[in-house]
Amino acid sequence: MSRAYGYTSYGGPETETWFDRPEPAPGPSELVIRVKAIGVNPIDYKIRSGAMADPQATPAFPLVLGVEASGVVVAVGSDVTGFSEGDAVMGRSAPEHGSYAEHAVLLAEATAHKPPQLSFLQAAALPVAGGTAWEVLERLDIVEGQTLLINGIGGGVGVMGAQLARDRGAAVFGVGSAAKRPLVESLGATLVPYDSGDVVEQMRELLPGGVDAILDLVGGGPLRQVAILITNPARIVSIVDPGVDEIGGTFLVSGTAGVPSVARLVAEGKVDPKILQTYPFDEAPQALRAMESGHVLGKIVIDLEQTTRA
Template identity: 50%
Template sequence: MSEAFGFREFGGPETHVFFDRPDPVPGPAEVLIRVTAAGVNPSDYKLRAGMAPALYEGRPFPQVLGGEAAGVVLDVGADVEGLAVGDSVFGSALTGAGTYADTTVLHGSYTARKPEGLRDDWAAAIPVAVTTALDAVDQLDLPRGATVLISGVGGGVGLVTAQVARDRGLRVIGTGSTAKRNAAEALGVTFVDYTSGDVPAQMRTLVPGGVDGVVDLVGGPSLRTLAPLATHREKVVSAADPTVADLGGAMVIRRADRADLERAADLLVEGRIDPHITSYPFAQAAEALALVEGGHALGKVVIDMTTAAA
């Protein structure tokens, strides 16, 4: 049996529940892992709220939260190549099995071996936060010296995106709340506090001619306010809001396959990216998710699954 944290029906935090479930059985393309760390993402509470009910069709509640994890392989599906029992790995649970649990199944093609020197909590941040940042900056394909604007720069994806952009020789401007200023500025980001006034006016002072690219991590009104600041609308990408297409931009094209995971891991091991982890024990999984859901998380939130829930 596996202890898990999830939700007993679609809704808000009141639906959260710890429960036991049988260890999942990996399919031919999957690996079963003992989870050591699980990443927390906005998609977790959105799925709990009923954003994609078809994902859970035909599956009884309660459902397990979470979509990314690090851990140790316990079993390998017949079609999985390059992974073996006992390997330390990290990857995505595109299977819908959830990762806030003692054991789960990951998709073999979206799982990679964890290199020596990479902490489990850092590895658990890679499948969503780090690869999203890499994919976004890759997609913009801006030349060295260009200026990129990142909305929501203080979150789990935002701080990594700032570091990837800086590593590519880009000038980085980022928007966020006052509490995120110090962390962003420590990375060399020119910070714009959206709580202190008219963001477009602040931006026109900083870059009168506009920015070369925009990475939107917030969506909604923020996207519609910031997209016009790009000198070319096709250089606006969003990881949060598909209506970016209506503005001439595009959603971030996600990969997160094994090659992408390995590339991201190398950047962390080399010290070129720090995911800025805030770790919670498994017993405080609800508090970890609440921090992300409230928009107050600085950097990436990870659940330490090596601590007992009760």
């Protein structure tokens, strides 16, 4: 049997539960891993809430929480090539599967080999935040000498986006609370604190000519406020606000194609996923509550080899 943490119906934290299940088997295009570490993301509780559910589908509860993990391959689907039992990998959960479990089913096309220089904790932090940040920067065509404003810089995607843009030679500015200054400056970015004055006025003092591109992680009014700083709205990408197209930008959910490239940069010491909180598997509920609080710095990872909180 394999232990998992999931939910028995769509809703709030009250729907969450531990349960045992048979060790899962992979579909033709899937892998099963023995999980070493699990990345915690806002999408975890958004999926649990039912906000992303297909109204025509009949879910087979209980469902496992989570969308990303790292671990060791224990089974390979019939159509999968390039992976073998015993490989150390990191990846995204296959459809209708989750990652808060001792064994997880990953989609092979969204899975990458873990470089030996990376820990399993680091690897678990990359498929969502690293892959998404990489795809956004590709979409924005960020190159050396340009300026990027990250609206909501303190979380996982913002942390990765700042470092990846900096590695490309861009100057990065990030909107966040004043308390995030040490973290933001450690990324090589300039903080624009929303709680210390008008963000637009501060940016115009820093960059009178505006910014070249905007990565939005907040949406709503704050996105529309900073959008005035850019001359070409086509160079706005939001991963949280589908209504960004109303102002000429692009909505992007996530991406995984860049994960091997991001992992290589982490292995080379050029990028740090900033895992600032880790929890043992027994405290998966507390890890998700911390994420759901909306006040997370950096990345939260659940460590299946950890027995007490770090």
